[in-house]
Amino acid sequence: MSERTLVLVKPDGVRRGIVGDVISRIERKGLKLVALELRTLERDVAETHYEEHREKPFFGSLVEFITGGPLVAMVVEGPRAIEAFRGLAGATDPVAAAPGTIRGDHALEIQENIVHGSDSTYSAEREIKLFFPNLF
Ligand code: RTP
Numbered sequence: 001m002s003e004r005t006l007v008l009v010k011p012d013g014v015r016r017g018i019v020g021d022v023i024s025r026i027e028r029k030g031l032k033l034v035a036l037e038l039r040t041l042e043r044d045v046a047e048t049h050y051e052e053h054r055e056k057p058f059f060g061s062l063v064e065f066i067t068g069g070p071l072v073a074m075v076v077e078g079p080r081a082i083e084a085f086r087g088l089a090g091a092t093d094p095v096a097a098a099p100g101t102i103r104g105d106h107a108l109e110i111q112e113n114i115v116h117g118s119d120s121t122y123s124a125e126r127e128i129k130l131f132f133p134n135l136f
């Protein structure tokens with residue numbers, strides 16, 4: 001059974017030229033790209049994407065960061081794609097993320113942690129509709 005997940009290379013990853021490495025890891029794992037776009041998020045889209053964090057102290061800063069430059073949004077498909085990509089990404093805190101993961105290999109700051117991946121089938125469906133409303 002195949003599933004889909006929304007992956008973002010956040011503005012820090014685009015600025016630092018890590019898009020190719022992220023895509024390469026996705027492809028090496030055997031996951032497939034089914035949609036891809038470079039865009040700069042409007043504030044309302046960013047706030048909707050991260051709505052679960054609206055009450056957190058870092059919400060304002062997170063929205064500033066994620067809207068601060070172009071990002072790459074992708075839909076990635078494969079068996080247990082949600083869990084598979086979260087494994088490639090590593091722990092949210094890049095210092096704690098294992099070496100060999102995207103965050104473990106490329107980052108040190110909790111906010112500027114290079115990638116996003118949906119965390120459940122519910123989130124994946126919601127986020128894919130938000131970023132790619134015409135994808136079926
Ligand atoms: P994401 O949603 O971006 O895939 O990351 P995640 O599931 O691993 O982490 P989550 O808890 O959903 O947090 C969302 C993003 O908010 C930033 N963050 N900043 N300053 C802080 O304490 C803090 N905590 C989280 C990170 O960019 C994190 O990926």
Ligand code: MG
Pocket residue numbers: 119
């Ligand atoms: Mg999350």
